[in-house]
Structure formats: C-alpha cells, structure tokens
Amino acid sequence: MGRRLILDKSKKAMAKANELIPGGTNSGARASITRGMYEGFSVPMPAFMDRGEGSHLFDIDGNRYIDYIAGFGPAILGHSHPAVTRAVAAQLTRGSVYAANTETEIKLIEKLVKYIPSAEQVILANTGSEATTIALRLARAFTGKQKVLKFEGHYHGWHDWAMVGTAFSVLGTFAKGQGQKVFGSAGMAESTFDDVIVIPWNDPEALEKTIKREGDDIALCITEGYQSNWGVMPPEKGYLELMRKLTKQNEILFHIDEVITGFRLGLGGFQAHSGITPDISTFSKAMANGFPIAAVASSKDVMESVTTDQVYIAGTFNGNALSTTAALATVTELESYGSYKQIYNRGREVMKGIADALADNGIPGVVQGPGPMWSVYFTDLEKISKTREVYSIPQYPHIKRSAVFFDGLIRRGVLLSPARYGRMYISFAHTEEDVRLTVEAAQEALKEAKRIK
Ligand SMILES: Cc1ncc(COP(=O)(O)O)c(C=O)c1O
Numbered sequence: 001m002g003r004r005l006i007l008d009k010s011k012k013a014m015a016k017a018n019e020l021i022p023g024g025t026n027s028g029a030r031a032s033i034t035r036g037m038y039e040g041f042s043v044p045m046p047a048f049m050d051r052g053e054g055s056h057l058f059d060i061d062g063n064r065y066i067d068y069i070a071g072f073g074p075a076i077l078g079h080s081h082p083a084v085t086r087a088v089a090a091q092l093t094r095g096s097v098y099a100a101n102t103e104t105e106i107k108l109i110e111k112l113v114k115y116i117p118s119a120e121q122v123i124l125a126n127t128g129s130e131a132t133t134i135a136l137r138l139a140r141a142f143t144g145k146q147k148v149l150k151f152e153g154h155y156h157g158w159h160d161w162a163m164v165g166t167a168f169s170v171l172g173t174f175a176k177g178q179g180q181k182v183f184g185s186a187g188m189a190e191s192t193f194d195d196v197i198v199i200p201w202n203d204p205e206a207l208e209k210t211i212k213r214e215g216d217d218i219a220l221c222i223t224e225g226y227q228s229n230w231g232v233m234p235p236e237k238g239y240l241e242l243m244r245k246l247t248k249q250n251e252i253l254f255h256i257d258e259v260i261t262g263f264r265l266g267l268g269g270f271q272a273h274s275g276i277t278p279d280i281s282t283f284s285k286a287m288a289n290g291f292p293i294a295a296v297a298s299s300k301d302v303m304e305s306v307t308t309d310q311v312y313i314a315g316t317f318n319g320n321a322l323s324t325t326a327a328l329a330t331v332t333e334l335e336s337y338g339s340y341k342q343i344y345n346r347g348r349e350v351m352k353g354i355a356d357a358l359a360d361n362g363i364p365g366v367v368q369g370p371g372p373m374w375s376v377y378f379t380d381l382e383k384i385s386k387t388r389e390v391y392s393i394p395q396y397p398h399i400k401r402s403a404v405f406f407d408g409l410i411r412r413g414v415l416l417s418p419a420r421y422g423r424m425y426i427s428f429a430h431t432e433e434d435v436r437l438t439v440e441a442a443q444e445a446l447k448e449a450k451r452i453k
Pocket of ligand 1: 126127128129130132155156157158224229257258259260284
C-alpha cells in the first residue's frame with residue numbers, strides 16, 4: 001500500500017480558495033488538480049504547493065513528490081534551477097520593465113533565430129495564448145483572408161477562436177457524435193464560429209477536402225507537431241508533410257504551435273526535430289524554465305506588416321527584463337548540455353518501465369510520446385492518434401483503472417496530472433534514482449488498478 005496522503009493544510013487552504021476565487025483556481029487547466037477529481041472519480045491531490053527543487057515538489061502539508069507535471073511544461077531544467085535563479089536575482093536589483101528595449105532581448109532573440117529553422121524575426125509576448133493571437137493577426141494581414149483551420153481537441157489557448165473545437169467544458173460531445181465544431185466554453189462570441197474550421201487530426205482525406213473546398217478563405221492552418229493536449233499523440237507518417245504542401249499550394253500560412261514542444265524536444269523545437277518547417281510558430285512554456293514569456297517566430301516577409309506599422313501588436317510586459325533574463329539563462333544552460341539525449345533516454349526509461357508494468361499486470365494500455373513528454377492511456381487500442389479515440393475510452397474498466405493508477409502513484413510520491421488530456425514531462429533534473437522509484441511505484445499502483453473489472 002502507498003502512504004495515506006495527509007492533505008489537511010491543503011484542504012483548509014482550498015476551502016478559502018473556493019470562497020475567494022471562482023472555481024477555486026486562477027487557471028481552469030488546474031481544476032482537476034485543485035478539485036482532486038479525474039473524469040468523475042476522486043483522486044486526492046495536493047492543491048497547494050510550498051516549493052519546488054529540481055525534480056521535486058513539496059506541498060504545504062510537507063509531502064514530497066517526484067514531479068512529472070513540471071508546471072504543465074515549463075520546468076525543463078528542474079524547479080528553481082540555480083543558473084536561472086542567479087540571473088533573475090541579479091536582474092531584480094536593476095528593475096524589470098522600462099518601456100524600452102534591453103540588450104538581453106536581442107541576445108535572446110539571436111539565439112532563437114539561430115536554433116528555430118523558421119525564425120528570421122521574433123516578437124516576444126508573455127503567454128502562449130497571446131502568441132497564437134498574434135500569429136492569427138499576422139496571418140490575416142499577410143494573406144488578406146479571414147478563416148483559421150484547426151484540429152479537433154488541439155488547444156492553442158483560452159481565447160474565443162482557439163476554443164472552438166477544444167471541448168474542455170463539454171466533455172463527451174465528440175463521443176456522443178454531436179460534431180467536432182463545439183464551443184469549448186460558455187461566453188464565447190457566436191460570430192467566432194463562422195471563422196473557424198475544425199477537422200479531425202491525422203486524417204489526410206479531411207485535410208485535402210477542406211483545403212480544396214475552403215482554401216481561398218483560410219489565412220492560417222494551426223496544428224501542434226505532436227498533439228499534446230488530450231495526451232501526447234504523434235503525427236501519422238507523411239501527415240504534416242502533406243499539411244506543409246497543401247498550405248503552401250493554397251497560400252495559407254502553416255503554423256506549428258510549439259508552446260509545448262518548443263525547447264522540450266530540442267533547442268529548435270519540433271520543427272528541427274522533424275525537419276518540417278512552418279511559416280510561423282509559437283513558443284512559451286519551457287523557454288524560460290518557469291517565467292512568463294512567449295515568442296512568435298516567422299519570416300521577415302510575414303513580419304513586414306508589423307515593420308511597416310500596418311499591424312499593431314503591443315504589451316506592457318512584452319520582452320520584460322525578468323522574463324527575458326530567465327529565458328536567456330535557460331537557453332544558455334540548455335546549450336551547455338550539448339544535447340537533449342539525457343531527457344530522451346530517461347523519459348523513455350520511465351515509459352518502458354510503465355509499459356512493462358502494464359503488460360506484467362495484464363492491463364491493456366499504451367504509453368506513447370517522444371521521451372521528453374509522454375502519456376499513459378488505458379485503452380484496448382494499439383495506439384491513440386485522434387482526440388475522438390480518447391473520448392471513446394470506456395469509463396469501466398479503463399478510466400477507473402487510470403484513476404486508481406494516478407491515485408496510487410500520487411500516494412507513493414509520484415506526481416502526475418490526473419487528466420485524460422494530461423502529459424508526463426521529465427526534466428534535466430530527474431535522476432536515475434527518480435526513474436527507478438517511479439517505475440517501482442507504477443508497478444505497485446498497477447497491481448491495485450488490476451483489481452478493477
Ligand atoms: C499548444 C499550446 N498552445 C497554446 C497554449 C496556451 O498557452 P498559455 O496557457 O500560456 O496561454 C497552450 C497551453 O497549454 C498549449 O498547450
């Protein structure tokens with residue numbers, strides 16, 4: 001048996017949060033964590049953290065966890081990495097926003113242009129949602145067209161157009177066959193619906209048909225390289241190459257949203273990893289190891305409308321000295337490792353350990369992802385490649401088994417996001433010992449999950 005998790009302080013603080021913050025959290029993406037609920041099953045989780053150090057988080061009740069949530073992706077070097085902390089601490093004594101440029105911005109962008117294949121110029125913002133908003137405005141200005149083509153279940157931020165077809169608050173609508181074009185939230189402008197086309201991912205026929213039919217109206221085609229929301233799903237062979245070709249032929253800007261894959265799969269993100277070069281791409285999470293920053297990268301051609309003042313983009317905190325300092329320190333530290341081998345290998349060791357443990361316990365399931373991030377699906381399918389397949393997973397025994405697995409891991413001090421759309425992230429701070437303890441915990445948790453019929 002894993003330990004009984006004492007979360008008394010967290011529960012008390014959560015009661016206050018529920019009084020003071022609508023829904024008890026400032027980000028809807030954290031709701032399953034703060035509510036301790038997973039797909040209708042209770043999975044008690046620490047809602048309040050005290051600190052993070054390297055590969056570990058410590059909650060306010062004093063429990064310690066090996067952390068695979070990584071703040072939903074940013075902690076690529078591990079929490080409170082000394083090189084980043086030192087650089088930001090030094091900058092703190094010199095101010096943070098000046099309404100003027102800094103040399104740090106230039107040094108940082110020089111590195112982004114060096115590593116990101118599609119980047120000739122870069123605009124800095126603070127969050128992924130801002131970055132994807134900027135990308136669509138640039139695309140509309142550049143192409144003179146209005147519509148955006150996106151993919152079922154892909155998440156690109158919480159703003160109106162990006163939430164069409166994400167279905168976060170309307171769980172089950174795909175499975176119930178109510179169509180792919182659903183509002184992801186109440187309160188969205190209905191007019192947005194007309195501008196957004198949503199089709200299933202990894203479906204070349206749907207892509208070809210849609211671009212043939214509506215290509216003349218589509219400004220931007222936005223996708224992730226690995227679909228990473230609703231779990232990690234690789235692109236089918238040739239699918240993104242086809243997307244590259246069709247968008248080019250139809251004068252549509254091809255956007256790879258690298259908010260998750262950027263600086264996680266390598267310094268050049270998914271595009272360097274795959275050799276598929278988009279027209280525009282967006283970065284955020286792992287770029288500054290926990291500080292708020294985002295980047296939009298593209299060619300000088302596409303950025304021309306900003307250079308000539310036709311497109312207006314602004315932000316009080318864009319390129320601020322603290323975030324750019326953190327990003328520069330993060331990228332410099334990542335450069336010093338010489339390669340990403342360590343997180344690919346260590347991530348794959350955990351993946352293999354969990355996959356073996358599933359097999360040993362006779363539990364059907366798939367562990368998939370490139371290594372620096374992955375997902376565990378409890379399913380009879382051999383692989384998961386579309387959001388619809390995630391929705392089709394039955395509540396019993398599979399979802400219930402995953403709830404027991406997540407719960408068993410958390411009680412054994414291994415923290416992961418208990419969500420069907422969650423991922424596990426590994427950092428450069430995770431050690432061989434962390435891997436061993438995680439696989440051991442997975443073996444034991446799966447013995448408990450096996451009892452669910
Ligand atoms: C692929 C992708 N794009 C954009 C966003 C939005 O980023 P942010 O939460 O920083 O606004 C996210 C957030 O998870 C994401 O995963």
